[in-house]
Amino acid sequence: MKKSLSLKSALVLASLSGASLMQAQQQPNIILFLVDDMGWQDTSVPFYSESTPLNNRYRTPNMERLARMGVKFTEAYACAISSPTRCSLMSGMNAARHRVTNWTLNYDQKTDATSEVIQLPDWNYNGIQPAGTTQAADLKNSTPITSLPQILHQNGYYTIHCGKAHFGAKGTSGADPSTMGFDVNIAGGANGAPGSYLGTRNFGQGSPFEVLGLEKYYGQNIFLTEALTLEAIEAMKLPIGEKRPFYLYMSHYAVHSPYDDDVRFSDYYRNRPDAQLHAPLNENEARYAALVEGMDKSLGDLLDFLESQPEVAANTIVLFMSDNGGQGLNNVRQGRANRDPNYPARGGKGSAFMGGVHEPMMVYWPGVTVAGSECNQRVMIEDFFPTILDMAGVKEYSTVQTVDGVSFTDVLRNPSARYERPIIWHFPNLWGESQNKEEGYGAYSSILKGDYHLIYHWETQQRRLYNVREDVGEQHELSSELPEVAESLARELTDYLKSTDAQCPVYKATGEACPYPDGSK
Incomplete structure (x- = not known):
C-alpha cells in the first residue's frame, strides 16, 4: 500500500502543468524531520558504500520509502552534541560562532565535566535567544539570533514546532519555541530528553526532563513518538485548510534515552540473533531498535497524511536528518564501545570521530530531486538554514547574526553539481559521559x-x-x-x-x- 501511495503521488505530480508546478515551488510546504541521537547506520537504509550488519538489524520501511522518493545524502554532518546542532540549525551559524558548544538545561549552569589541566571558556550555556529581547535572563551567556522560523513566519509561513527544542536554558525566552518564530509549540522546552516516553507515566511529569504540553495524553497507554505525530498531523490541518504554506519542524525526542519499552515493536527485536554482535540482542538494544522503528512509523504516518491529499503532497518538501551521532558507549549500547554502535565509523555521540558526527540525511523535493538518487556532496547542519529559505523562495532577509551555512539547493536541482565545503567542528568543552581522548572525546x-x-x-x-x-x-x-x-x-x-x-x-x-x-x- 505504501509503495502504491508514493507512486500515485508521483503520477499526480507528473501531471501538473508547468505553470502550476512553478507556483508550487514558489511557496512549498516544508517538513524538517529531525531525529535525536540517531546514528548514521541505525536504519535499513544504507548510508555507507555498502549495506552493513546494522542496516540488517533495523526495520525502517518508511525511511526506505523516502529514499525511493528523493535523494539520499551520504556525507551529511552535525555537531557531536544536541544543543550546538539545534542552535546552528536555528541560526545558520557554526558552533564556533554561536558559542552554545555543549548541551543546555538549567539557567546559568554549565554542563561540563572538569579537568585538572584546562579551564573551559565561559561558553553560552543559556543558549540562543530571540533578537531584540530585553529580558535580563536572556542577555547573559547567550546568543541573540534572527531565527529560521521567524524569517519563514515573516514571509507568510505557518510555523509549527513539534517535539524537542533544547536550544535555550530554563528561564530564558529561548526555552520556549513560540518566542523564536513558531506559531505553534507542541511539547518543546529546555529539556533535551523525555523524562519518560510513556503516557502512563505522564511523560516524566515532575522530573527535570518532563515533557510539557501533552497533558491530554496523561495516563493513556500511548508512546511519546505516537502522541507527537498525532499532534503534528492535527496542527498541519489548519494551514492546509487555509491554503497557507507551512513549515513543520518535526523534532522527535526519539531515539534519545531513556530506552522505555515501545511494546508495539520491541518483541520483534527481543533476543533476536544479531550478525554483528554474534549474540542475541539484549533488552536495552531491543528497546533501542523499537525506538528507531517507532520513529520510522511516525515518518510513514506523516507521508500517508500528505499522500491522502495529493495536491498537498505534490507541494511539500521533506527533509530528514539527525542531530548527532548515535550513542557509542556500552553503558547504554550493546557491543564494543566506540566500535559496534556506529560501525563502520568509530566513536559515537560526543566524539570527534565520524561516529559522533556522521548523520543519515534525505531530501524529497517534488519536481526537483531525482527519485532514488544518491548524493555525496558534504553538508553541515548550519547549511539547512539558507537551504530551507532558498526552498521557500525567501531571497531577501536580514539577520542579526553572521550566517555560516551554505545552501545546497543547487545540488538538489543539478545532481551532478558539487562544491568544496570544508566542515568545521569546535567543542572546547568536556562532555560529562566520557573523557576518553583516545576515542575522540574531551x-x-x-x-x-x-x-x-x-x-x-x-x-x-x-x-x-x-x-x-x-x-x-x-x-x-x-x-x-x-x-x-x-x-x-x-x-x-x-x-x-x-x-x-x-x-x-x-x-x-x-x-x-x-x-x-x-x-x-
Missing part, C-alpha cells in the same frame, strides 16, 4: 576537507589525521606520514577559529591560552 576542534579529517585535542595539543575516504573507521593515524597535510589543515582550522572569534580553553597551571591547532597563540 575538548577538541576538527576539520574535514577532501579526503582528510584532522582532529586537535586542546588539552594535549595532539593532532590526529585520518584519510576518511580509505579509512572511514579512522584506525590509521597519518600525521607523521603526511605532515604537510596535517600542517595545512591545522592552519585552515586555526584561521577559521580566529575568524569566528571562537572561544578556547586555557591552562589552569599558567592561565595561558592553549595554543591553536597550528601552534600559534
Whole structure:
C-alpha cells in the first residue's frame, strides 16, 4: 500500500502543468524531520558504500520509502552534541560562532565535566535567544539570533514546532519555541530528553526532563513518538485548510534515552540473533531498535497524511536528518564501545570521530530531486538554514547574526553539481559521559576537507589525521606520514577559529591560552 501511495503521488505530480508546478515551488510546504541521537547506520537504509550488519538489524520501511522518493545524502554532518546542532540549525551559524558548544538545561549552569589541566571558556550555556529581547535572563551567556522560523513566519509561513527544542536554558525566552518564530509549540522546552516516553507515566511529569504540553495524553497507554505525530498531523490541518504554506519542524525526542519499552515493536527485536554482535540482542538494544522503528512509523504516518491529499503532497518538501551521532558507549549500547554502535565509523555521540558526527540525511523535493538518487556532496547542519529559505523562495532577509551555512539547493536541482565545503567542528568543552581522548572525546576542534579529517585535542595539543575516504573507521593515524597535510589543515582550522572569534580553553597551571591547532597563540 505504501509503495502504491508514493507512486500515485508521483503520477499526480507528473501531471501538473508547468505553470502550476512553478507556483508550487514558489511557496512549498516544508517538513524538517529531525531525529535525536540517531546514528548514521541505525536504519535499513544504507548510508555507507555498502549495506552493513546494522542496516540488517533495523526495520525502517518508511525511511526506505523516502529514499525511493528523493535523494539520499551520504556525507551529511552535525555537531557531536544536541544543543550546538539545534542552535546552528536555528541560526545558520557554526558552533564556533554561536558559542552554545555543549548541551543546555538549567539557567546559568554549565554542563561540563572538569579537568585538572584546562579551564573551559565561559561558553553560552543559556543558549540562543530571540533578537531584540530585553529580558535580563536572556542577555547573559547567550546568543541573540534572527531565527529560521521567524524569517519563514515573516514571509507568510505557518510555523509549527513539534517535539524537542533544547536550544535555550530554563528561564530564558529561548526555552520556549513560540518566542523564536513558531506559531505553534507542541511539547518543546529546555529539556533535551523525555523524562519518560510513556503516557502512563505522564511523560516524566515532575522530573527535570518532563515533557510539557501533552497533558491530554496523561495516563493513556500511548508512546511519546505516537502522541507527537498525532499532534503534528492535527496542527498541519489548519494551514492546509487555509491554503497557507507551512513549515513543520518535526523534532522527535526519539531515539534519545531513556530506552522505555515501545511494546508495539520491541518483541520483534527481543533476543533476536544479531550478525554483528554474534549474540542475541539484549533488552536495552531491543528497546533501542523499537525506538528507531517507532520513529520510522511516525515518518510513514506523516507521508500517508500528505499522500491522502495529493495536491498537498505534490507541494511539500521533506527533509530528514539527525542531530548527532548515535550513542557509542556500552553503558547504554550493546557491543564494543566506540566500535559496534556506529560501525563502520568509530566513536559515537560526543566524539570527534565520524561516529559522533556522521548523520543519515534525505531530501524529497517534488519536481526537483531525482527519485532514488544518491548524493555525496558534504553538508553541515548550519547549511539547512539558507537551504530551507532558498526552498521557500525567501531571497531577501536580514539577520542579526553572521550566517555560516551554505545552501545546497543547487545540488538538489543539478545532481551532478558539487562544491568544496570544508566542515568545521569546535567543542572546547568536556562532555560529562566520557573523557576518553583516545576515542575522540574531551575538548577538541576538527576539520574535514577532501579526503582528510584532522582532529586537535586542546588539552594535549595532539593532532590526529585520518584519510576518511580509505579509512572511514579512522584506525590509521597519518600525521607523521603526511605532515604537510596535517600542517595545512591545522592552519585552515586555526584561521577559521580566529575568524569566528571562537572561544578556547586555557591552562589552569599558567592561565595561558592553549595554543591553536597550528601552534600559534
